[in-house]
Amino acid sequence: MPATAKRRRVGIAVVGLGGAVATTAAAGVEFLRRGSNRLDGLPLAHAAVPGLARYEDLVFEGWDLNGQSLAAACAEHRVLNDSQLAETAEALGAVRPRPGVASEAFCRRISGSNIRSVPGHRAAVAAIVDDLRDMRVAHGLDGIVMVNLASTERTPDAESAALRSMDAFERGLDADDPAIGPAMLYARAAIEAGVPYGNFTPSVAADAPALVELSRRRGVPVAGKDGKTGQTMMKTVIAPALRARALHVDGWFSTNILGNRDGEALRDRDSLASKLGTKGSVLDSILGYPVEDHIVDIRYYRPRGDDKEAWDNIDVTGFLGHRMQIKVNFLCKDSVLAAPLVLEIARLLDLAAQRGEGGPQEQLSIFFKAPMTVNGHAPEHAFHAQERMLTEWLGAGAAE
Numbered sequence: 001m002p003a004t005a006k007r008r009r010v011g012i013a014v015v016g017l018g019g020a021v022a023t024t025a026a027a028g029v030e031f032l033r034r035g036s037n038r039l040d041g042l043p044l045a046h047a048a049v050p051g052l053a054r055y056e057d058l059v060f061e062g063w064d065l066n067g068q069s070l071a072a073a074c075a076e077h078r079v080l081n082d083s084q085l086a087e088t089a090e091a092l093g094a095v096r097p098r099p100g101v102a103s104e105a106f107c108r109r110i111s112g113s114n115i116r117s118v119p120g121h122r123a124a125v126a127a128i129v130d131d132l133r134d135m136r137v138a139h140g141l142d143g144i145v146m147v148n149l150a151s152t153e154r155t156p157d158a159e160s161a162a163l164r165s166m167d168a169f170e171r172g173l174d175a176d177d178p179a180i181g182p183a184m185l186y187a188r189a190a191i192e193a194g195v196p197y198g199n200f201t202p203s204v205a206a207d208a209p210a211l212v213e214l215s216r217r218r219g220v221p222v223a224g225k226d227g228k229t230g231q232t233m234m235k236t237v238i239a240p241a242l243r244a245r246a247l248h249v250d251g252w253f254s255t256n257i258l259g260n261r262d263g264e265a266l267r268d269r270d271s272l273a274s275k276l277g278t279k280g281s282v283l284d285s286i287l288g289y290p291v292e293d294h295i296v297d298i299r300y301y302r303p304r305g306d307d308k309e310a311w312d313n314i315d316v317t318g319f320l321g322h323r324m325q326i327k328v329n330f331l332c333k334d335s336v337l338a339a340p341l342v343l344e345i346a347r348l349l350d351l352a353a354q355r356g357e358g359g360p361q362e363q364l365s366i367f368f369k370a371p372m373t374v375n376g377h378a379p380e381h382a383f384h385a386q387e388r389m390l391t392e393w394l395g396a397g398a399a400e
Ligand SMILES: O=P([O-])([O-])O[C@@H]1[C@@H](O)[C@H](O)[C@@H](O)[C@H](O)[C@@H]1O
Pocket: 227, 228, 229, 230, 231, 232, 233, 256, 258, 262, 263, 266, 275, 279, 298, 334
């Protein structure tokens, strides 16, 4: 960034601020602010793009059903080691989540006492809009974006009329329609407040047709959904290569064990169904044919905590009909992979807003398992093609 360029102070209003991903991201920013030069895992750390906020200038704010400070939450999640916890304790100890909007009907296994008591959907949206205004003023922000990192909600009834159009959604808000869940209320509030919105979860939010329409009309950038962290990232790297080599995929078995709070939320059958939907959606379009035996399995296994282990077994057929197997065993740290992506999504949404772009931001596809697309067409899932899309968008704006 040229020495004269003005620095942008950008707030990230996180839904699920006390979670493992958000607290890891906040700790990461704190380390960078203190002069750390560890930029591993941050895909855009070296991108010299005008207008892109610096990591050190990101301010963490938001909501959580658990009101404890980020330092206390961080210690519970056990993602950071003891010295990292000690070094960030003071800064993260000063941040406490605001009371969040919740619905047990949408997320059964996760609850808390830091709940915003509101008389209905319309009041919930108004309260969130107020909070966003307050954050802007309280921190003297130049920009603010909202990112959903909350626990996975069940998928609402696809037939529900309230989600289909902007007008129906507004009526649904007045009627406290049960098809409208918390993630949609937050997204609706962000769009009303002109705040770009990113959905790192599989929950239905800004991708509800009503809210896509609203984001376009209001010119507010939205992106999602479901962060592409570990296993799906590898899948969308490997599958294009298998296609290019004409190796036929006969079956792909993906399984995960993890014991963090996300895993706990996914013990609920309906929340799990949302996650399996996004994780299972990436393969067929890359390969160009349906893989009938594509199985995705997620198990909550407490001893692993955030240290998720993912196994993939891929059965392929090659020349002369000979069959082979590929095994991938990714021993990862779920939040360590996810947190830097959240920082990039926030910076890019802020940049999109500065460039005057509104509606779905398809160029952010590389960060998501089920990318939102500009005209609702089928998403591009291949990692290399997504990378090209993002690079071109960054370059195009920089050249103007
Ligand atoms: O991106 P990916 O590694 O394929 O998928 C992961 C899921 O398998 C896991 O259940 C969830 O907790 C992670 O946040 C992430 O969504």
